Amino acid sequence: MTAGLLERHGPLSGLHIVEFGGYGAGPAVGKALAEHGAEVVRIESTLRLDGFRTNYPPYTGNIPGIERAAMFAITNDNKMSVSLNLKTEKGRALAVRLIERAEVVVENFTPGAMDRLGLGHEAMLAHNPKLVTLSTCNQGRTGPQANRAGFGSHLTSLSGFTELTGWPDRQPALLWGPYIDYIAVAYGVVAVLAGLEQVRRTGAGCHIDLSQYETGVQWMAPALVRYFSNGEIMEREGNRDANAVPHGVFPCAGDQRWCAISVHDDAEWARFAAEVGEPWAKEPELASVAGRRAQEDRLEELIAGWSSAQVRELLVERMRAAGVHVAPVNDMGDLYSDIQLSYRNAFQKVDHPVMGVHAVPGPPFILSETPGKVTSGAPMVGQHNEAVLCGILGLSADELEELGASDVLT
Amino acid sequence: MASSVEQNSAPLSGLRALDLTGELGWLLGRILADVGVEVHKLDPPGGDPGRKQAPLVEGPAGAVSAAWVAYNMGKSRLDLDLATQEGRSQFLDLAAEAHFVLESEEPGKLDSLGIGWEALHERNPALILVSVTPYGQTGPLSNVAASDLELMSSGGAVWLTGDADRPPVRMTLPQSICWAGSYAAVGAMIAHHHRQLTGQGQHVDMSAQAGMLPALVHAPSFFDLLEENPMRAGGYLVGRNINGAAMRNIWPCEDGYVTWAIYGGAAGRQSNRGMVEWMEEKGMAPDFLREMDWSTFDVATVTLEEVSAMESAIATFLETVTKAEFLRQAEARRMLGYVVSTAADIVSDAQLEAREVWSQDFVSEIGKSLRFPDGWLRIDGVRHGVRPPSNGGKR
Numbered sequence: 001m002t003a004g005l006l007e008r009h010g011p012l013s014g015l016h017i018v019e020f021g022g023y024g025a026g027p028a029v030g031k032a033l034a035e036h037g038a039e040v041v042r043i044e045s046t047l048r049l050d051g052f053r054t055n056y057p058p059y060t061g062n063i064p065g066i067e068r069a070a071m072f073a074i075t076n077d078n079k080m081s082v083s084l085n086l087k088t089e090k091g092r093a094l095a096v097r098l099i100e101r102a103e104v105v106v107e108n109f110t111p112g113a114m115d116r117l118g119l120g121h122e123a124m125l126a127h128n129p130k131l132v133t134l135s136t137c138n139q140g141r142t143g144p145q146a147n148r149a150g151f152g153s154h155l156t157s158l159s160g161f162t163e164l165t166g167w168p169d170r171q172p173a174l175l176w177g178p179y180i181d182y183i184a185v186a187y188g189v190v191a192v193l194a195g196l197e198q199v200r201r202t203g204a205g206c207h208i209d210l211s212q213y214e215t216g217v218q219w220m221a222p223a224l225v226r227y228f229s230n231g232e233i234m235e236r237e238g239n240r241d242a243n244a245v246p247h248g249v250f251p252c253a254g255d256q257r258w259c260a261i262s263v264h265d266d267a268e269w270a271r272f273a274a275e276v277g278e279p280w281a282k283e284p285e286l287a288s289v290a291g292r293r294a295q296e297d298r299l300e301e302l303i304a305g306w307s308s309a310q311v312r313e314l315l316v317e318r319m320r321a322a323g324v325h326v327a328p329v330n331d332m333g334d335l336y337s338d339i340q341l342s343y344r345n346a347f348q349k350v351d352h353p354v355m356g357v358h359a360v361p362g363p364p365f366i367l368s369e370t371p372g373k374v375t376s377g378a379p380m381v382g383q384h385n386e387a388v389l390c391g392i393l394g395l396s397a398d399e400l401e402e403l404g405a406s407d408v409l410t
Numbered sequence: 411m412a413s414s415v416e417q418n419s420a421p422l423s424g425l426r427a428l429d430l431t432g433e434l435g436w437l438l439g440r441i442l443a444d445v446g447v448e449v450h451k452l453d454p455p456g457g458d459p460g461r462k463q464a465p466l467v468e469g470p471a472g473a474v475s476a477a478w479v480a481y482n483m484g485k486s487r488l489d490l491d492l493a494t495q496e497g498r499s500q501f502l503d504l505a506a507e508a509h510f511v512l513e514s515e516e517p518g519k520l521d522s523l524g525i526g527w528e529a530l531h532e533r534n535p536a537l538i539l540v541s542v543t544p545y546g547q548t549g550p551l552s553n554v555a556a557s558d559l560e561l562m563s564s565g566g567a568v569w570l571t572g573d574a575d576r577p578p579v580r581m582t583l584p585q586s587i588c589w590a591g592s593y594a595a596v597g598a599m600i601a602h603h604h605r606q607l608t609g610q611g612q613h614v615d616m617s618a619q620a621g622m623l624p625a626l627v628h629a630p631s632f633f634d635l636l637e638e639n640p641m642r643a644g645g646y647l648v649g650r651n652i653n654g655a656a657m658r659n660i661w662p663c664e665d666g667y668v669t670w671a672i673y674g675g676a677a678g679r680q681s682n683r684g685m686v687e688w689m690e691e692k693g694m695a696p697d698f699l700r701e702m703d704w705s706t707f708d709v710a711t712v713t714l715e716e717v718s719a720m721e722s723a724i725a726t727f728l729e730t731v732t733k734a735e736f737l738r739q740a741e742a743r744r745m746l747g748y749v750v751s752t753a754a755d756i757v758s759d760a761q762l763e764a765r766e767v768w769s770q771d772f773v774s775e776i777g778k779s780l781r782f783p784d785g786w787l788r789i790d791g792v793r794h795g796v797r798p799p800s801n802g803g804k805r
Contacts, residue, residue, distance in 0.1 A: 011604035024627070036600050055675075056628065058635045070631030140788070143764035149677065150746055153647070153659065157669040158748040160756050162660065164582045165571060166644070171660050172667060172750055173579065173644050176570040177627035185624065186592035187441070191787055193599035194421040194445040198789065200606065201421075209788040214767055217756060217783045219437075219588040221480030222465075227753040228781040229467035229476075234753055237582045239559065242464035247559060249568060249577040256641075258578060260563035320554055327560035329578055331569045332626075332633040332640060338564065338619075343549035346620045347630070359634045364589075364620035365597035366546070368527075368613040370604055 004387030006080060010037025011370040015196075016102040018043060018095070019079070020119070022050030024152060024181035025136045025212055026108030027075045029188040033104075034078035035363055035372040041388055042081045043095055045410050046381055052076075053381075060355040067354040067380050076378035077350060077360045082389065083382030085410040086117050090403065097393050099124050103199075104192055105133045110149065111141045121207040131205040132195035136188050140211030152178020152212075159216030160223060167238045183219060184212035245292045249329055250304050252312035258329035259312050261303065261319065265289070271322045278306055352377035385409055420446025420787070420794045422602075427510035428452055428501070429485060430492075433460045433584075434618055435514040435542040436481035437591025442510065442598065443484040443796050444787055449512075451485040452501070454492065458482075461775065471777025477584070479773055481591070483782050484796020498525050506534050510598060514542045517552045527613045537611040538601045542594045546617035556618070561586035565622025570629055573644040589625060590618035647671060651710055655717045660750060661728045668728060668736045670747030672720060674709030677746060682707065684743030685724060694727045757781075769797035 015038040019030045027042070027050070034040040044050060052072040059068040066072075082098075084091040096119075099105060105124060107114055114120050114135070121133040138155055139145045156162055156179040157172075166173035191208045198206055217224070223234040241247040244262040252259050263269045266288060273281035280302050285291040292299055307315060312328055319326035330338055336347060336359065344366065347359040355377065363372040389395045389403070403409045423446040429439040430452050443449040451458070458478065466473040491497035502525060505511055511530060513520060520526035527539050541547055544556035545564075562568045562580040572579035594616035601612050623630070632638040640648070645660030659671045673681055683704045689695035699720060728736070733749040740747045749755060756762065762783075769784035785795035793799060 011600055011607070014607065028624070032596060058628065058632045058638065060635050062636055070635055071628045074628060074631060139761050140765055143761045145741075145761040148741060149744070150748060154669050154746065154748040157660075157667075157750045160751045160753065161581060161583075162669065162750050163667070163752050166579060167573065167576060170573060171645055171662060173572050173642070174647065174659055175581070176567070176625070176629055176640075179625060179627075182624040182627065183588075183592065186596050187786055189596045190441060190445060190592075190599050191789075193603055194787070195789065196603065197606070198421040206789050209791075211765065211786070214762070214765065214783070214786045217762065217767060218786055219585070219592075220583065220753075220756065221783050222477040223583055223753045224757055225480045225780055225782055226465060226467055226476045227757055229469070229776075229778075232465075232753075234465070234583065239577065239579050240582075241559070244557065244559075249559075249563065249579065251577065258563075258569075260559045260568065262557050262559045264557065323555075325555060325557055325560055327556060327564040329563040329568050330566050332566065332630045333637070335566050335623075335626075335630050336633065340545045340549050340551040340564075340617075340619060341623075344546055344617060344620055346617075346623060347634075355635075359630070361623045361626075361630070363597070364593045364623055365614055365616040367597060367601055367604075368615065369610065370601075370612065372600075 003391065004384060005391050006039070006078065006376055008037045008039060010372065011367070013037035015039065015104060017041070017104045017106060018098045018102045019106045020114065021106070021108035023052055023108070024075060024178050025184045025188065026106050027052070028182060028185040029106050029134065029136070029192065030079060031075055031077060032185065032189045032363065033192070035374060036370065040079040041098055041384070042076065042079050042379065043084050043086070044081055044381055045083050045085050047085060047410050060358070065354070070358070073352065073355060073358060073378045074360050077374050078376055079379055080384035080388055081379035081381055082385055083409050085408055088408050090406070090408045092118060094389065094393065095119065096127050098388070099131065100128050102128065103130070103132060103196065105131060106192070107133070108136045111135070111137055111146050125205050125207070129205055130199050130203065132192060132199060132208070134188055134192050134195070134208045134210060136184055136210040136212065138211070139213045141209045152181040155212055156180045156216070159213055160220045161216065164223065164234060164236045166236050168236055172236060180212050180216045184210060184215045187215040240296070245289060245296060246299050246303055248300050248303070250307040252307055252310050252315060254312070256331070257312045259307065259315055260327045260329055262325040264325065268324055272319070272324045275318055275322045275324065276306055278302070348374035350374055350377040353380065382409060419792065421789070422446035425509040426450065426507065427512055428504055428508050429512045431512050431514040431542060432458065433463070433477065433587050434544070434590050435512050435594065436460070436478070437588055438540060438542060438594040438598070439485055439512050440481050440483065441592060441595040444794065446794065447510065449485040451482060451487045452490040453487060455489055467776060467780065469773070469776030469778035472775055474773070474775040479780065480782060483771060483784070492523055492525065498523055501525055502529065502533055505530055505537060508534070508537060511537060511539045513539070517541070517543055517547045531611065535611060536605055536609055538598060538605060538614065539611070540594050540598045540614040540616065542590050542616045542618065544618050546620065547615040558584035558586045561618045562622065565619045566626050566630065567622050570626065570640060570642055572642045574642060578642055585625070586618050586622060589621040590616055593621045593624065651712065653711070653713055655712060655714050657709070657717065658721050661725055663728050663736060664730060664732045666733050666752065667750035668733060668747060669750055670740070670745065672709060672717065673746060674707065678709065679704040679707055680744050681746040684745040688739050688743055689724070689727045692727070694730070696723050699723055763801060766793050766799035766801055768800050769795060770800035771797050
């Protein structure tokens with residue numbers, strides 16, 4: 001193996017992927033493929049840095065820096081980085097050579113940007129007739145809103161998620177981060193692998209136009225079906241639920257310690273009430289769904305009064321043993337010590353030259369024969385210039401030096 | 411098989427899945443159907459118990475769960491009683507000819523019936539079994555029951571959401587089943603790629619708790635890197651400003667809410683300028699806003715007092731505009747913002763209409779046709795999905 005190239009194992013180790021773009025939706029598709037063995041080469045440049053390198057805390061040591069940003073680090077593990085200036089002819093020519101040996105290109109520039117670089121999907125297909133290209137953008141590449149700019153958090157609102165989050169007597173609450181980007185990521189990976197299947201069958205490459213908005217609307221379908229059925233507009237209900245009562249998040253002893261409890265039928269209520277042991281839990285009116293529903297405000301206050309004196313871990317253990325639906329509301333620190341997430345190695349540690357040892361979430365699923373793995377931290381800009389350009393494309397050391405001295409490698 | 415490929419040009423046409431899942435796995439089978447897999451939903455006698463979950467949609471023939479309808483569109487259905495030896499034997503016969511089996515039973519349940527991974531693998535070594543469960547197939551919590559609320563909570567998403575002065579909240583539309591189903595589909599497709607190379611199937615073990623982690627994005631990293639714990643902040647964005655200012659992101663307008671924020675960067679400054687120009691045209695921009703020098707404005711260093719004064723004037727203005735007006739002006743003035751859509755807004759959205767996302771199908775459980783979102787997969791301009799588009803049928 002050529003020095004500096006990443007060692008790769010896994011079900012996708014035969015795939016070579018070239019990635020253009022930044023932020024979440026495109027690069028996280030590459031991440032999922034790279035964690036299962038695909039070779040992913042990011043084309044990036046210090047002239048136009050990925051917003052995930054520059055725009056968002058946290059940074060290691062709380063010091064901003066393009067090689068210190070967690071947002072980038074957790075979205076680009078297992079990849080290589082080549083710093084090509086695509087505004088130069090030589091930079092584009094080298095990108096084309098990488099595209100020629102790839103099976104997949106993933107890009108999430110705004111629609112039209114790749115075309116302006118001469119790297120539109122038709123141009124790429126001319127270089128590589130069996131190539132699958134995935135373009136993922138806010139609202140798709142066609143239609144009246146194709147060119148509309150916007151952040152993931154805004155698109156999350158456009159897709160209906162925000163309206164359904166929060167308390168009925170208050171304004172909606174925001175979901176964390178670019179929520180919808182990571183919905184589109186799942187659909188994007190499925191689409192790429194479906195595209196590869198199409199290539200296997202037809203021998204011809206193809207282009208996938210993925211709209212993040214449309215993937216969000218897929219998830220929103222139950223609310224939309226209700227509207228189509230009878231004009232009903234779904235509303236946010238805090239933590240309440242149409243099927244279970246009580247169904248809420250309750251305080252436990254300490255500062256900001258919370259647990260979730262839901263009771264799905266009368267038998268479960270009886271088990272819950274027996275564990276609580278308070279006089280109110282024995283009230284016959286509360287033994288039925290209708291009775292609990294009629295007094296839901298009071299019921300929630302009573303449970304909160306009881307739970308706020310309980311140590312959360314003990315409460316959760318007791319209720320689980322009793323067969324009641326319960327869970328800790330894990331805060332971000334709790335996630336790393338959660339016994340089940342730890343058992344599954346959900347966060348995997350990597351050692352990064354600048355960030356040091358840090359945690360990266362791996363795949364949420366485990367394949368029995370070919371499990372995915374976080375094997376290396378995110379690349380530094382241009383970290384793999386030599387490995388990729390010399391080791392893969394066969395440039396000489398002199399040629400590399402010449403490129404480095406010019407405006408091609410930036 | 412050749413004829414079904416001809417009938418259906420979707421990439422995975424000709425492949426077959428047996429879908430035994432309850433709500434945790436509904437969307438998994440739907441996504442496989444979206445890419446062309448023929449998905450047969452095998453229900454116990456009396457039907458999938460999830461059909462009865464509220465909220466319901468109703469029609470002349472009865473009522474059925476809205477989520478059940480939405481996430482099971484495009485699947486054919488077959489009754490099969492796995493409690494009987496005959497049903498299990500029939501299932502194994504079907505599995506011998508299938509490419510995927512999808513299930514969401516408690517870990518060990520299928521094994522105890524003699525139709526778990528080992529039996530399936532022995533019968534059909536190329537078969538992929540996808541199991542979607544709350545916490546995964548093994549480990550200390552693998553046999554613990556959980557509904558959406560517990561999964562959103564143990565997966566970290568609830569902690570991050572809601573108003574600071576009230577308990578954290580989940581989204582009212584269950585999300586953990588969507589995260590679990592979608593990422594299980596990713597696992598299924600990777601396993602399929604591997605099978606195409608080796609002929610070997612495998613067992614995909616999807617944990618719905620772990621499936622929430624993509625939704626948290628970088629929030630856990632605050633703890634990993636800095637031992638900080640980001641807190642819920644209602645409709646505000648935090649963590650962008652050195653003075654600790656939280657930037658308002660949700661604004662009441664005349665007929666609902668819009669989303670917009672004071673941003674930095676070139677696009678952000680244009681967006682801020684666009685808002686103030688619009689206010690000015692309507693005579694609602696106070697002097698200090700009109701005189702702002704956006705070219706030097708820095709969202710990272712602006713003071714709490716400045717943010718409060720700016721947001722107060724903007725809030726007063728936005729209360730006078732409608733969602734539709736905001737969308738038009740935001741586009742014309744290159745402002746970074748959208749509306750906070752309700753179901754009614756989404757179904758009348760011109761972009762979705764132009765992209766032909768809607769399909770229609772007859773739902774026998776309720777005895778009427780329903781529209782539903784379809785067609786997220788577009789390859790070379792061809793819109794795939796479980797049904798042809800309902801707007802004109804120009805496929």
